[in-house]
Amino acid sequence: MMQKEIKLPKIAEGVESATVTNILVSEGDAVEKAQSLIVVESDKASVEVPSEAAGKVSTIKVKENDEIKVGDVILVLESEEEEQSTEGAEEKEGEQPTEATIGKEVVKEKEEEPKKEKVSEEEKTEPKEGTERTAVKKEEKKGEVQPVAGGKVQPVAEKEKQPVIKPEEEEKAGEEDRVTKEQEIAAAPNVLRLARELGIQVNELKGSGPEGRILEEDVMAYAKEIIQGKGRRPVQEEPPLPDFSNWGEIEKVPLKGIRRATAKRTAVSWNTIPHVTHFDQAEISKIEELRANKNHLAEQQGGKLTVTAILLKIVAEALQEFPMLNASIDVNGQEIILKKYIHIGVAVDTERGLLVPVVRDVNKKNLINLSVELTELSEKARKGKLTVDEMKGGSFTISNVGGIGGTNFTQLIYHPQAAILGVAKAELKPIFIDGEFKPKLMLPLSLSYDHRLIDGADAARFLRWICDVIENPLNLLIDE
Incomplete structure (x- = not known):
């Protein structure tokens, strides 16, 4: 063995x-x-x-x-x-070595040879041992003497060791260097402060003031270009944290796995996409009636008819009506990528963090099949069984926190998608209808969207379209 x-x-x-x-x-x-x-x-x-x-x-x-x-x-x-x-x-050891084998052994021997120091042209032309110049060279190499004008030599100190720079000293030096560079730039202190608050490197700006002086208008114009996708987004460095142990006991937990990935993704999303969130609400009594009457069909196949499963189907229909919300923007290529497929990610809360499995071709599946597939993917996510492919390719995302609570929330877009639908907890509210208040079960919805691609009016129409279908669900959602 x-x-x-x-x-x-x-x-x-x-x-x-x-x-x-x-x-x-x-x-x-x-x-x-x-x-x-x-x-x-x-x-x-x-x-x-x-x-x-x-x-x-x-x-x-x-x-x-x-x-x-x-x-x-x-x-x-x-x-x-x-x-x-x-x-x-x-068994092959007894065989005669072939030409190829010998070649490999020679190469190996050459690799194992210590690398010879390269001989400089000056050393090649040095006089032989015993001459005065050779003696000077030898002493120079030892660090004891150094040639000077006139052929004489004088003693010098050995090479000083490089000082060890502590992290805090390096950080302080970096800050001083940044301040020095800012002082060299033609801009007033208030302009420099504004640029720092916006995360903009002032040395990237071209001043429009006298003698190229950078003005507040230049900083704001550059920030506007970034929002519109025309300018390069600055990379903001995290400021150093204080030593929290000065005020009490602490514990440090490594940032890794899903939590580390979430930190990276959300930072990229927030720094890349100009987010806007639109809110609306829908009365869901008919959706609840649909769930009660049709849930047994999903249960027979091992699924569960949930509000999220119904929203999957409704959102897929809405994305066909509003294709820009199923798109992505390519800033570098100056193109809008319209996707002909509808793959919707569904955020799942797990013990290890947030996972987003993707339900593919949602528009081609009926509601019961979607319910079963969503149940299976959610279980795989909670058990840590999702594959990489099952979390790739989403063109839109739904995040439902209604089972936990809350009245409403804004959500980060899952870059490079264009929008994400947030669902909060349904609540019984008095709604004024036909001259009187009536109790209605209202579902809060929020739509975060990329303002580079989607205008506010289109986002409002998209979310209202979804609300209208929720309030009047079609039978074809089950039968088709």
């Missing part, structure tokens, strides 16, 4: 590390080839890592919550497969 190291393979494009969330085997266990060994969670999905060979688990090299990189050893197997391949190699 030979030992075989099982390493973390590349689990998704662009993923170089992952967090171990579960270890599925123990030392001494016999495993089959392709049997799952551990579960890892990257910033894209949760994945089971299979064994490359059959054998017995000798040593487990990782533990839960470890952050491991692609190529790191997960565990060591005692495997017969490795032994067989090794035996085959031993």
